[in-house]
Amino acid sequence: MDGPSLPLNARRVLTTNLVVNTLHMFVNGTAILALFHYRATTLVRVIKTRETPLLPYLIVIFSEIVLTFLWVLHQAYKWRPVKLEVYPERLPEDEKLPPVDVFVCTADPSKEPSLGVMNTVISAMALDYPPDKLAVYLHDDGGSYVTLNAIREAWKFARFWAPFRRKYELKFPCPEAYFSSEESAHEKFIGSSEFAAEKKIIEKKYAEFQEALQKNSVNASASVSRDHPPVIEVMTDENGDSNLKEMPLLVYVAREKRPGHPHHFKGGALNVLLRVSAVLSNAPYFMVLDCDMYCNDPSSVRQAMCFYLDPKVSPQIAWVQFPQKFRNLSEHDIYGGSLHHLYRIRQGLDGLRGPQIYGCNFVMTREAIYGTGKIEKEIDLDQLKKSFGSSNEFIKTIYKNYKPLLPEDRKPSAALQKELQLLASCTYDNGTQWGEEVGYRYFSVVEDCITSLTLHCKGWISVFLNPARPCFLGASPTNLNDMLVQQTRWSFGLMQIGLSRFNPLIYGPLRMSTLYSMCYAYLILECLYTLPFYGLAIIPPICLLYGIPLYPKVSDPYFIAFAFVFLSPRLKHVQEVVSFGDSFRTILYELRVWMMKSGACYFFALMNAFLQKLGLHEANFSLTSKVVDDEQARRYEQGIYDFQVSPLLLAPLCSLYILNFATLILGIPRIFHNGDQFFAQAFLSFFGVIVNYHLLEGMFLRKDNGRIAPSVTLLSVAISAIILCCGSLLLMY
Numbered sequence: 001m002d003g004p005s006l007p008l009n010a011r012r013v014l015t016t017n018l019v020v021n022t023l024h025m026f027v028n029g030t031a032i033l034a035l036f037h038y039r040a041t042t043l044v045r046v047i048k049t050r051e052t053p054l055l056p057y058l059i060v061i062f063s064e065i066v067l068t069f070l071w072v073l074h075q076a077y078k079w080r081p082v083k084l085e086v087y088p089e090r091l092p093e094d095e096k097l098p099p100v101d102v103f104v105c106t107a108d109p110s111k112e113p114s115l116g117v118m119n120t121v122i123s124a125m126a127l128d129y130p131p132d133k134l135a136v137y138l139h140d141d142g143g144s145y146v147t148l149n150a151i152r153e154a155w156k157f158a159r160f161w162a163p164f165r166r167k168y169e170l171k172f173p174c175p176e177a178y179f180s181s182e183e184s185a186h187e188k189f190i191g192s193s194e195f196a197a198e199k200k201i202i203e204k205k206y207a208e209f210q211e212a213l214q215k216n217s218v219n220a221s222a223s224v225s226r227d228h229p230p231v232i233e234v235m236t237d238e239n240g241d242s243n244l245k246e247m248p249l250l251v252y253v254a255r256e257k258r259p260g261h262p263h264h265f266k267g268g269a270l271n272v273l274l275r276v277s278a279v280l281s282n283a284p285y286f287m288v289l290d291c292d293m294y295c296n297d298p299s300s301v302r303q304a305m306c307f308y309l310d311p312k313v314s315p316q317i318a319w320v321q322f323p324q325k326f327r328n329l330s331e332h333d334i335y336g337g338s339l340h341h342l343y344r345i346r347q348g349l350d351g352l353r354g355p356q357i358y359g360c361n362f363v364m365t366r367e368a369i370y371g372t373g374k375i376e377k378e379i380d381l382d383q384l385k386k387s388f389g390s391s392n393e394f395i396k397t398i399y400k401n402y403k404p405l406l407p408e409d410r411k412p413s414a415a416l417q418k419e420l421q422l423l424a425s426c427t428y429d430n431g432t433q434w435g436e437e438v439g440y441r442y443f444s445v446v447e448d449c450i451t452s453l454t455l456h457c458k459g460w461i462s463v464f465l466n467p468a469r470p471c472f473l474g475a476s477p478t479n480l481n482d483m484l485v486q487q488t489r490w491s492f493g494l495m496q497i498g499l500s501r502f503n504p505l506i507y508g509p510l511r512m513s514t515l516y517s518m519c520y521a522y523l524i525l526e527c528l529y530t531l532p533f534y535g536l537a538i539i540p541p542i543c544l545l546y547g548i549p550l551y552p553k554v555s556d557p558y559f560i561a562f563a564f565v566f567l568s569p570r571l572k573h574v575q576e577v578v579s580f581g582d583s584f585r586t587i588l589y590e591l592r593v594w595m596m597k598s599g600a601c602y603f604f605a606l607m608n609a610f611l612q613k614l615g616l617h618e619a620n621f622s623l624t625s626k627v628v629d630d631e632q633a634r635r636y637e638q639g640i641y642d643f644q645v646s647p648l649l650l651a652p653l654c655s656l657y658i659l660n661f662a663t664l665i666l667g668i669p670r671i672f673h674n675g676d677q678f679f680a681q682a683f684l685s686f687f688g689v690i691v692n693y694h695l696l697e698g699m700f701l702r703k704d705n706g707r708i709a710p711s712v713t714l715l716s717v718a719i720s721a722i723i724l725c726c727g728s729l730l731l732m733y
Contacts, residue, residue: 006090008306009313014081014347020575021078028568032068034561038552039064052548056539056730060550063535066528071569073525076518080351084465086306088299098308099133099283100301100363103273105266106291107141110221114150114213115176116475120294121154123174124287125248126162128298135249135281139269142224143231143254149216151252155235157209162247164202165298168195174294175206177327177473230256230424232276232417236410244410249281256426263426266359274369275389275423278397279416280406284367290360293324293474300471304363307463318368318460321354322361326476332639333586335483336593337476340586344576346464352516354462356452356523361472368460369451370398387433393419449494450502453520457511478636479629480596481645487597488649491527491605498524499613527602527609533595534603536684537656541663542727544681547670551680562680591691599656600649635706642706643698647715654708654716657695659723660685 039061046052091097102124106117117138124136140147161175169186172178189195235250255272257263264271270288277286285308287301297303304320307313323343349355384395396402405416412420422428452462465471477483501507504524508517543550552558577586635642643650664685671682689696698708699716 006087008087008090008310010085010087011350012083012085013351014083017078017081017347017579020572021075021081024568024572025075025078028071028565028572031561031564031568032071034558035064035565036068038558038561052550053730056543056548057550059535059539063532063539067532070522070525070528073518073522074345076352076515076522077345077348079348079515081347082351083347084350084463086303086465086467088302088306091302091305091309094130094133097130097133097302097305098285099135099281100129101277101281101283101286102134102136103139103270103277103286103288104136104291105139105141105269105273106147107266108221108224109142109144109146109150109217110224112291114146114217114220115210116294117147117291118150118154118209118213119174119176120289120291121151121250122158122161123172123177123295124289125158125250126165126173126298127295127301128166128173129301131162131248132245133283134301135251135277135283137251137253137273137277139273140252140254141257141263141266141269142226143228143257144220144223144225146217146220146223148231148233148252148254150213151250152235153209153212153216155250157205158250159247160202160205164198168198171298172296173298174296174473175202177294177296179203179206226257227259228254228257230254230421232412232420232424234280234406234410234412244408249406249410251276251280253424255424258426261426271429272424274366275391275394275428276420278366279391279393279419279423280404280412282366282397282402282404285363285365287363288360289472290474293360293472295471296325296327296473297467297469297471301363303465303467303471307465308363308365313461316459316461317365317463318455319357319362319364319462321356321358321462321464322471323464323466324358324361325470325473327473328475328478330478330637330639331583332589332636334589334592334636334639334641335477335480336590337478337483338582340577340580340582341590343466344580346466349519350464352513352519353456355464356520357448357462359448368455371458385432389423389428389432391419391422391428394423449497449520449524453497453502453504453507456516457508479632479642479644481642481649483593484596484600484645484649487601488604491597491601492608494524495527495605495609496612499609527605529594529598530602530606533598534656537599537660537688538723539730540681541660541667541685542724542730544667544670544678544685545663545724546727546730547678548730549677549681553676554679555676559680588691592694595688595692596653599653603652604649631705640706641694641698643708643712644706647709647712650708650712651715651719653692654695654699654712655719655723657689657692657699658716658720660688661696662720662724664689 043057043061046054046057104117104120104124106112109117121136121138125131125134127134138147138151157175164170165173165178168189170178171183172181184190185192185195185199231252231254233252235252236244253273253276255263255269262268274286277283285304287304289295300322304322307317307320323346324339326337329337346355381392381395384398388395388398393405397404405419406412456462477486497503504517504520508520540550551562573590574584574587577584577590632642632644664682667678667682667685671678675682695708698706699713702708
């Protein structure tokens, strides 16, 4: 009799982090209580005696309340940190593995070069997974002939590459990554003359592939259309004499787009892919990749299956989320592109109900996203059409016994083509609940989070799998402008949720645990950091200049509480960075990024979210360019900030820096005369000036093209002067 099978996955509590987190919560929480006791008693005295102006004092207290509120929410992430491990070698044989669909989206070949996009597509086709159980769909939101021709070329090359990778067990499923590395093949093939000969053939084929894409990409921007019919093309061999079962299914999809019809950006594209793939392959699981996020570990899908094929947890798991990791990071990582600050806290989510959807790099079940499960018995067809639309064929895919209509030669019949055209039309959603109660709520930052929230509230869980070898690698922004624009877009989307009925503090507590509601709330309300950031970057330095004390004297016992509340998070940050394996300079870089986000991204995100709520702002979407600027890339590698940034984003940061620098210099006599009383205010300005030295350097010391433009510096000086002049108004209240 066989013994019990070995587990496919394991969960390990990070005990050291748990102890440190608990101790930090208790000690820092006690210091915060002491801080607010001082504020309460002092506020009563100020109101009675009017010994200092009330308004600046209230602004500082409000800033401290917001910081404390966000700190409390943040502690939920640290309640039970765990690490997950998987054992894909214990999976059953290939015949028992379930089918998987892979979705890749692109929109503009001039911003997302075809070579990178097609490497992502080819890497998905070359995964270590049964090819007859793998289907790859590329959605082209621009309806570009450049992208269509490129995927045809990719199919031709993949016919050679995918079998070659599988035969020689290459570690890189992505051809570009393979030819850029020193990898040869699995050690058992080293020295094989057959391998050497085949590798030369593949290298030649790849060079021809690159050349074909380069010729095809001329005038790529002109090929993008915002008004075009749906196009669905299944890649196949015209002569029909090859064994297609040895190759994954590859499909090009461009949904219909018409002026005046909302298309919901990437989300609308992926909802179309859900419908189109349902009638072509209908895999029970689907994986979503960004077009620049190629597969780096061929076992990625197998790793996800370690949860879906575990009968103990699989009925509850909606998605398996992999981290976003990047191939183009500098050792300096001055723009925080590694996102390690996110992954450090995400370890705590697996101790609760799992992570939110990140928008890519996840494997999900259709059952979870449809919200219905597989229908066992007949129900009213009209009722299903209200949810799933008018396609009878699409509705049939919900049933367990559905068989896709695509024939073995992968040439859709006229009837199937007609059905695909309907499913990819721009009006299919009209009058249905698709995208509201069914489907993936548009796959934007907003809807990713809402979808995660609603699925978790319905009892589904998710897992965050962060293996040693990155499963996927993409391109991170390597200049300040792209980073700030991207972070502003994400923060704006999340704040939209904070102002909606899906605010986790309202929607979550009755549907999920308090701790998990706090995790969602912190994620969504993080841009509130801009309020205390501006409050503490403006009020204390102005009050220093005018001689208004806001903090206890150094000799006051309460000063210890304030000093501890300031230092404790800094030391906790050091502990987290070091325990995660990052360098000490990461501490400075992450602090700078947080300040830049708080001063620029969060400010405009919060403002735009409120304006949209009032109907004064319309949401829009802009691509982060994947085209590399050589000069900017060189600066990034050297750890030099590139300040070729929109003045709208840069001026607030520079203005606050000049304000604090100026008040610190002008306040030196007061500090020497009465340092015991004004030390805390002076130290806050000094800390900001030192941490953000790169802004001083960019404004006044650098002469290269990446410096801060003189016009932005002059504008910032003017804004700082206005703030200083208006500071006298604080004395009136």
